[in-house]
Amino acid sequence: MSQTKIKNMEEFAAASGISRPTLSKYFNDPDSVRKTTRQKIETALESFDYRPNIYAMNQNRRMTKNIGIVVPYLADQFFGEIVRVIERRCIDAGFSPSLFSSHGEQAREIDILDNLRSMKPAGVLLAPLGRQSDKSAIEAFCRDVPTVLFDSNIEGMGEAFVGSDNYSFVSQTVEYLSRSGEPPCFIEMRHPANPNANKRREAYLSMMSRLKFEPHVIPIEGTGWEFEEIGRQGGLKLLSDRALPTRSVLCSNDRLAIGFLSACYEKGVRVGRFDGCDLRVASHDGHPLSRFTCPSLTTAGHDYASVSEHAVETLFRLIDRGGRFKEREETLFPAGLIIRNSA
Secondary structure, eight states: OOSSBOOSHHHHHHHHTOOHHHHHHHHHOGGGSOHHHHHHHHHHHHHSBOOOOHHHHHHHHHTOSEEEEEESOTTSHHHHHHHHHHHHHHHHTTOEEEEEEOTTOHHHHHHHHHHHHHHOOSEEEEOOOSTTSOHHHHHHHHHHSOEEEESSOOTTOSSEEEEEOHHHHHHHHHHHHHHHSSOOEEEEESSOSSTHHHHHHHHHHHHHHHTTOOOOEEEEOOOSSOHHHHHHHHHHHHHHTTOOSSSEEEESSHHHHHHHHHHHHHTTOOBSSSTTOSBEEEEEEOOTTGGGSSSOOEEEEOOHHHHHHHHHHHHHHHHHTTTOOSSOEEEEEOOEEEOOTTO
C-alpha cells in the first residue's frame, strides 16, 4: 500500500489516473461502471491509503442526485454552448441536471432559486443576472445550497466563481485594431444587463491609456437582453448622425456587434478589413453565430470548453467536500483572438 495519505476523491483520482466522474459513479453504484473499470478502481483502492467519506456521501444522497443549472437567458446561444457541456458532464457523472432560465427577470430568478432549494439539489451552477439580481436572495441561497457561480461574478457569493478574464478579451482586440489600423471607439449599452460589460469598458480605457490613444466610449440606449436589436437601433442612430469618431468600432459583446452589422447593411456601409471598406468592426465573446455574420466577425472568444469543464469539476469537488471550501475560489480563463473578415 502507498504511504501517501490521500485526503479526498480528487486526490485519489489524480493518484489513480481514474477520472473523478467515473469514481463518483462507482462509489454511488459499483455496478454502474464496466467490469474492467470496477476492477481497476478496486485495485487502486488496495494500492492507496484512501477510503471515501461514507457519511458525506450519504448526506449527498439525502440531498438527491439533482444538479441545478441556472442561466439568465437561454435563448442566447452563448449560454446554450456552455450548458451543453455542463449537462453532458453531469449526466456522465451520474447526476440529473435540471436547467432553468430566468429570462432576464429578477422575480423569475428568485422563484427559480426558491424552487431549487425545495428540490434539495446536491449542488447548483448559477450564472446570475448580475446587475439585476437581488443580491440578498442569492446570498441566502448560497448559504443553503452548495453553489458555484459562472459567467457573471457577484463578489463574495457562492463557494467559487468560474469565468473568463475580461481584460484578456479587450486587451487583445484593442491592441490588434490599433496595430492594424485606426484605434477603436467602444460601443456599449448605457445600462448593461451584465457586470462583465463594466469590466470590459474599464479594460478598454486602460488599454487606450497604455497605448497613448484617446478613448471614445459610446453608450447606446436600450435595456434588457435583446442585445441584437439594441445594437441595430443604436447603430442606425450613430450612422445616421455620423457620430462615429473613428473608422474602427469595438462592441462590448458579439450580440451587440451582430445588431450593429445589420445597421451597417441597412445604411449601405461596407464593413471589412480590405481596401474599399468604410468601417472595421470587432467584438468580444466568440459567440457561436459570430462566424456566420456577413462579413464574419472578428472577436475575442471565450474558452467555452475550459470554463464549462472547470465549473463542473469545481462543483463536484464542492459536493465531495460537504458543500464548503475553506476559501472562496475564483478561476478566470483568458480569451483567444479570432481574426475574421470584419476587421
